[in-house]
Amino acid sequence: xxxxxxxxxxxxxxxxxxxxxxxxxxxxxxxxxxxxxxxxxxxxxxxxxxxxxxxxxxxxxxxxxxxxxxxxxxxxxxxxxxxxxxxxxxxxxxxxxxxxxxxxxxxxxxxxxxxxxxxxxxxxxxxxxxxxxxxxxxxxxxxxxxxxxxxxxxxxxxxxxxxxxxxxxxxxxxxxxxxxxxxxxxxxxxxxxxxxxxxxxxxxxxxxxxxxxxxxxxxxxxxxxxxxxxxxxxxxxxxxxxxxxxxxxxxxxxxxxxxxxxxxx
Amino acid sequence: xxxxxxxxxxxxxxxxxxxxxxxxxxxxxxxxxxxxxxxxxxxxxxxxxxxxxxxxxxxxxxxxxxxxxxxxxxxxxxxxxxxxxxxxxxxxxxxxxxxxxxxxxxxxxxxxxxxxxxxxxxxxxxxxxxxxxxxxxxxxxxxxxxxxxxxxxxxxxxxxxxxxxxxxxxxxxxxxxxxxxxxxxxxxxxxxxxxxxxxxxxxxxxxxxxxxxxxxxxxxxxxxxxxxxxxxxxxxxxxxxxxxxxxxxxx
Numbered sequence: 001x002x003x004x005x006x007x008x009x010x011x012x013x014x015x016x017x018x019x020x021x022x023x024x025x026x027x028x029x030x031x032x033x034x035x036x037x038x039x040x041x042x043x044x045x046x047x048x049x050x051x052x053x054x055x056x057x058x059x060x061x062x063x064x065x066x067x068x069x070x071x072x073x074x075x076x077x078x079x080x081x082x083x084x085x086x087x088x089x090x091x092x093x094x095x096x097x098x099x100x101x102x103x104x105x106x107x108x109x110x111x112x113x114x115x116x117x118x119x120x121x122x123x124x125x126x127x128x129x130x131x132x133x134x135x136x137x138x139x140x141x142x143x144x145x146x147x148x149x150x151x152x153x154x155x156x157x158x159x160x161x162x163x164x165x166x167x168x169x170x171x172x173x174x175x176x177x178x179x180x181x182x183x184x185x186x187x188x189x190x191x192x193x194x195x196x197x198x199x200x201x202x203x204x205x206x207x208x209x210x211x212x213x214x215x216x217x218x219x220x221x222x223x224x225x226x227x228x229x230x231x232x233x234x235x236x237x238x239x240x241x242x243x244x245x246x247x248x249x250x251x252x253x254x255x256x257x258x259x260x261x262x263x264x265x
Numbered sequence: 266x267x268x269x270x271x272x273x274x275x276x277x278x279x280x281x282x283x284x285x286x287x288x289x290x291x292x293x294x295x296x297x298x299x300x301x302x303x304x305x306x307x308x309x310x311x312x313x314x315x316x317x318x319x320x321x322x323x324x325x326x327x328x329x330x331x332x333x334x335x336x337x338x339x340x341x342x343x344x345x346x347x348x349x350x351x352x353x354x355x356x357x358x359x360x361x362x363x364x365x366x367x368x369x370x371x372x373x374x375x376x377x378x379x380x381x382x383x384x385x386x387x388x389x390x391x392x393x394x395x396x397x398x399x400x401x402x403x404x405x406x407x408x409x410x411x412x413x414x415x416x417x418x419x420x421x422x423x424x425x426x427x428x429x430x431x432x433x434x435x436x437x438x439x440x441x442x443x444x445x446x447x448x449x450x451x452x453x454x455x456x457x458x459x460x461x462x463x464x465x466x467x468x469x470x471x472x473x474x475x476x477x478x479x480x481x482x483x484x485x486x487x488x489x490x491x492x493x494x495x496x497x498x499x500x501x502x503x504x505x506x507x508x509x510x511x512x513x514x515x516x
Contacts, residue, residue: 152355155323159349159423160372161342170368174359251359251397 041221046228049221056210061229064195064206067123068233071130072191076184078131079138087146088168104140108133109197116202126198126206133194134187141186145179146172178252181245188241192234268299268453269320269421274329276315288478289315293329295472295484297455302447304456304464307474307482308514313457314352314425316479320455321347321423333421341421345373348414348452350424354406356398356413363394366413373417384412387446404435411443415450424456428463437495440466444493461514465489465506466498473513482513 023043029035030042037045050057086092086100112129119125146168153175157167199208207226214222245252276290289312297303305313318324320331322338333341341347356365366385370378385391388408398406407427414422428436440463447454458464464471465487473482487506489497497503 152351152353153357155318156349156351156355157372158323159321159342159347160369161345162372166372170372171357174357177359249359251399253358253399 038218038220041224046221046224050225050228053222053225057207057225057229060205060207060210060226061233063123064199064208064230065233067126067130067195067198067206068188068191068237071127071194072134072188074127075131075134075187075191076138079135079183079187080142080180083139083142083146084173087143087172088164100139100143104136108136109194112198112201121202122204125202126195129198129202130191130194134191137186137190138180138183141183142176142180145176148172148175150175177249181241181249185238185241188237189234192230192237196230266299267296268301268334269297269455270332271295271320272330272332274316274319274331275327276312276319276324277327280327290319290326291478291480293474293479293481295470295481297453298469299334300451300453301469302454302456302467303470303472304458304468305472305474306458306461306464306510306514307479308476309459310477311474312477312479313459313474316474317423317425317455317457321349323349345369345417346420348417348419348422350410350414350422350427352426352429354398354403354410354427356401356406356409358398361395361397362390362401362409365398365409366416369413369417375417378416380418381412381416384415387415387449388412388442404431404439407431407439411446415446415452418450420453422452422454424454426457426459429459436460436463441494443467448492461507461510462498462503465503465510466493466495471506471510473510485510 027042027044030040030045035042041049082096086096109129111132112125115125115128115132119128150171153171154167157171162170195206196208196211199206200212203209203212207230211223211226214220214226272294274290274293275288277285278287278289280286293316305316307313315324319326320333320338322342331338333346336344357368360368363381363385366381367378370376370381385394388411390405390408390412393401393405398409401409410427428439431439444467446452454467456464456467468487471485471487473485474480475482485506489500489503489506498507
């Protein structure tokens with residue numbers, strides 16, 4: 001091991017210790033300064049509230065999870081398919097590439113009111129919003145990956161007299177894999193955001209809806225419960241994607257890092 | 266018997282640009298005998314790789330003609346007559362050693378290529394079949410690249426400084442292996458190199474190119490006894506060739 005790295009088997013405990021200290025300070029400060037619970041409830045109050053309303057939380061959690069998963073899967077399939085289509089067919093590229101660039105700068109959440117008009121309040125609108133927001137980073141990233149031109153590889157494939165099809169399915173799609181996963185990871189995070197915002201404006205169920213409901217009733221502890229669950233959802237999904245990537249790409253030397261610039265949020 | 270024939274080959278990059286483009290090759294003519302070993306040497310940037318691409322139909326000549334066994338290069342490429350060994354090994358990261366070597370066969374629709382296991386042994390990679398390129402050293406990657414090019418038994422091997430990035434000792438060993446493989450397979454080899462002693466050690470014929478735009482300075486037959494090994498380079502005649510080439514390249 002490198003000298004001065006101070007890597008020990010306790011390394012993974014540090015964040016938890018930090019969290020515990022923060023929660024302790026929060027708990028003590030809430031009691032000491034007598035902060036009203038509708039402004040900032042103490043950690044213990046949030047936890048006991050969470051236990052109390054767990055059946056309700058679970059119900060809304062499942063609704064939100066369903067929206068995220070359905071919307072994300074649809075968005076990924078659509079994004080990946082379109083990326084391939086635009087990359088593979090020259091005519092499709094000529095037609096769609098300018099739109100892709102134009103849409104990238106457009107705030108996709110701005111479409112939400114339109115979806116409400118089309119699909120009404122509830123599940124369908126929420127899924128459409130999640131799909132439309134997660135679809136874009138996957139499209140852009142996968143397209144960028146497919147469109148990389150590695151001169152050496154193309155030359156080698158030419159020396160085998162390989163067809164365009166063979167070049168795509170032996171080289172380009174694989175070369176684009178890390179990009180696709182970068183897009184998927186961004187997409188899943190945006191899906192969580194999308195689902196919440198969708199529920200804010202068009203929901204009658206789900207954690208976002210619950211947050212708004214709690215807000216109206218000044219049930220701040222309930223809001224914290226919902227937010228905490230949302231945070232956990234995003235975290236878990238992100239790591240599931242990471243795991244899938246490691247399983248599907250044992251050949252990769254390192255995983256791609258995320259860049260927010262391609263999110264198009 | 267001339268197998269590869271170049272006649273007055275010119276190549277200009279971007280000929281339509283306002284400056285008239287960049288002239289890379291000027292009036293190149295030479296012939297390669299079937300089964301022989303030819304090296305092309307010259308200073309860097311002289312168009313050596315460009316010349317190799319032209320022979321392999323990876324680039325179109327601007328003027329002049331190239332014939333491969335009496336056929337234009339395009340037809341020769343379509344008939345998969347070229348085994349191209351690039352300077353960068355260009356292995357597919359997502360394929361194992363075995364799958365990388367089997368890639369050309371897969372693309373060409375050669376089923377159950379039974380040469381491959383023998384080739385893996387020949388290039389000394391037995392036991393690494395299931396490894397990914399990230400696990401391999403530079404020398405091993407080059408050997409995978411060589412085995413991949415040999416896997417479909419192309420009659421012509423086009424090698425673009427495949428050993429340039431290896432250390433001197435490994436290079437010497439690889440050169441001896443290359444001579445062995447050449448003898449066993451009877452392949453016609455055209456090798457690009459900027460290493461003069463490598464060219465003298467390996468070749469029957471050495472084509473010397475000038476600085477850009479690449480022009481032929483001289484074509485020299487190497488009359489050293491075969492089989493050769495690195496000891497061949499201790500011969501006085503070998504030294505004479507090396508000295509002569511060095512003088513030609515330094516002008």
